[in-house]
Amino acid sequence: xxxxxxxxxxxxxxxxxxxxxxxxxxxxxxxxxxxxxxxxxxxxxxxxxxxxxxxxxxxxxxxxxxxxxxxxxxxxxxxxxxxxxxxxxxxxxxxxxxxxxxxxxxxxxxxxxxxxxxxxxxxxxxxxxxxxxxxxxxxxxxxxxxxxxxxxxxxxxxxxxxxxxxxxxxxxxxxxxxxxxxxxxxxxxxxxxxxxxxxxxxxxxxxxxxxxxxxxxxxxxxxxxxxxxxxxxxxxxxxxxxxxxxxxxxxxxxxxxxxxxxxxxxxxxxxxxxxxxxxxxxxxxxxxxxxxxxxxxxxxxxxxxxxxxxxxxxxxxxxxxxxxxxxxxxxxxxxxxxxxxxxxxxxxxxxxxxxxxxxxxxxxxxxxxxxxxxxxxxxxxxxxxxxxxxxxxxxxxxxxxxxxxxxxxxxxxxxxxxxxxxxxxxxxxxxxxxxxxxxxxxxxxxxxxxxxxxxxxxxxxxxxxxxxxxxxxxxxxxxxxxxxxxxxxxxxxxxxxxxxxxxxxxxxxxxxxxxxxxxxxxxxxxxxxxxxxxxxxxxxxxxxx
Numbered sequence: 001x002x003x004x005x006x007x008x009x010x011x012x013x014x015x016x017x018x019x020x021x022x023x024x025x026x027x028x029x030x031x032x033x034x035x036x037x038x039x040x041x042x043x044x045x046x047x048x049x050x051x052x053x054x055x056x057x058x059x060x061x062x063x064x065x066x067x068x069x070x071x072x073x074x075x076x077x078x079x080x081x082x083x084x085x086x087x088x089x090x091x092x093x094x095x096x097x098x099x100x101x102x103x104x105x106x107x108x109x110x111x112x113x114x115x116x117x118x119x120x121x122x123x124x125x126x127x128x129x130x131x132x133x134x135x136x137x138x139x140x141x142x143x144x145x146x147x148x149x150x151x152x153x154x155x156x157x158x159x160x161x162x163x164x165x166x167x168x169x170x171x172x173x174x175x176x177x178x179x180x181x182x183x184x185x186x187x188x189x190x191x192x193x194x195x196x197x198x199x200x201x202x203x204x205x206x207x208x209x210x211x212x213x214x215x216x217x218x219x220x221x222x223x224x225x226x227x228x229x230x231x232x233x234x235x236x237x238x239x240x241x242x243x244x245x246x247x248x249x250x251x252x253x254x255x256x257x258x259x260x261x262x263x264x265x266x267x268x269x270x271x272x273x274x275x276x277x278x279x280x281x282x283x284x285x286x287x288x289x290x291x292x293x294x295x296x297x298x299x300x301x302x303x304x305x306x307x308x309x310x311x312x313x314x315x316x317x318x319x320x321x322x323x324x325x326x327x328x329x330x331x332x333x334x335x336x337x338x339x340x341x342x343x344x345x346x347x348x349x350x351x352x353x354x355x356x357x358x359x360x361x362x363x364x365x366x367x368x369x370x371x372x373x374x375x376x377x378x379x380x381x382x383x384x385x386x387x388x389x390x391x392x393x394x395x396x397x398x399x400x401x402x403x404x405x406x407x408x409x410x411x412x413x414x415x416x417x418x419x420x421x422x423x424x425x426x427x428x429x430x431x432x433x434x435x436x437x438x439x440x441x442x443x444x445x446x447x448x449x450x451x452x453x454x455x456x457x458x459x460x461x462x463x464x465x466x467x468x469x470x471x472x473x474x475x476x477x478x479x480x481x482x483x484x485x486x487x488x489x490x491x492x493x494x495x496x497x498x499x500x501x502x503x504x505x506x507x508x509x510x511x512x513x514x515x516x517x518x519x520x521x522x523x524x525x526x527x528x529x530x531x532x533x534x535x536x537x538x539x540x541x542x543x544x545x
Contacts (some may be wrong), residue, residue, distance in 0.1 A: 044171025054164035214278030260302030
């Protein structure tokens, strides 16, 4: 089939390496595409190019075996081929002898792709050529502008089979253009984690004698994240300098294992924090063992999934892939359900015990988790409109610059913000253990009423008879009746001044409720200097003056 089908572009994904295979075993293998940055856009020491190399035919054929090849920028696809008639259903792409006779192309283009006469209006250069498999040449296409470039091929000689590679070489190195933004991105993420680690380490050392167990786990994950992000940045830097060779593959496997460990450790840390470990509970007891088993299982299933995703392509994935996905999905679901239920239980327990300060910490954590979920679902919802058009041939060419951020970048940012916020809430302070191991005094009453306070003073006045009442023989304050001998208190009344005698308190205005002054000091001195107190002091100390 000597035509270029536009739907082939839908199968052209952003490349995972800078070299792609090209052959005619399947229709979508006849065309390979990749985004390319110009030297001016990104910088570098090499002029960017697209190099196509086809393998020499074996055994060597007796006659010429030709393969048609064209290199173009995707937006210039309209200039490739020609419509035979206004009502034709498809273009004529290959310059054959019948097409030369129809004046669709000339004899110099025989064996190549037909180029439209108005090709001068194209945005970039279009390279059309033919390759003889008896002695194949490697055509090189110079990239002058940033764009999405494609190499399309077709067997001109009937029954010919070919196989080769297409190298998309950027000016900056061997990393694909769609992945080059990851290099500065992960370098920045590594620096950000290092800054978080510096601040955390300063507080940790400053309060090293008052560290909680949960803060040791936070310290461990911050150190691990610095190393893990540094390894991720190192992988892309190595791949940019050496290509996707054996060393890069080992780098990728190590990075996948570290990523699985990060996910497991993060879920483990979030779960024990939501259980109140270190702040509400000094230990989780046997529950900690179950949490660790779940984290280990999630890590193992994560590693198996990472290895399977690297070794199994979507074309050969069968029902057995469910045995890889389902265990990981199960442990992930267990973490989600257990974490949310533990957080709700901890908050409920703190509120019931009137621990408002600790409850506020977990309330902020709850808002952090909820905010992350809203951001994630909101981002997916907004991008669902974009991905709804992925079946269009224009989808990848229009989004190849940002697909890395949609698929990977923004999730790393959300994760970093969450880690930084949890570290801020559980940061080391001078009162770590005092705060964690002590309970806040529950304050059931928010205050007091002046009326009730005044009533208590009235009752005190009623219990303290005045001198006039004593002269009258202990007359009752309220009704003037006499008290019986049994009603009199055995404790002598406190002396009061004449000015202090009153029958009934009518108002609190202008009066002192609490008085601390000379009278209070004098009472204290009198009490300390009394013979009774002196004797008791000698008995307690064993000293005589």
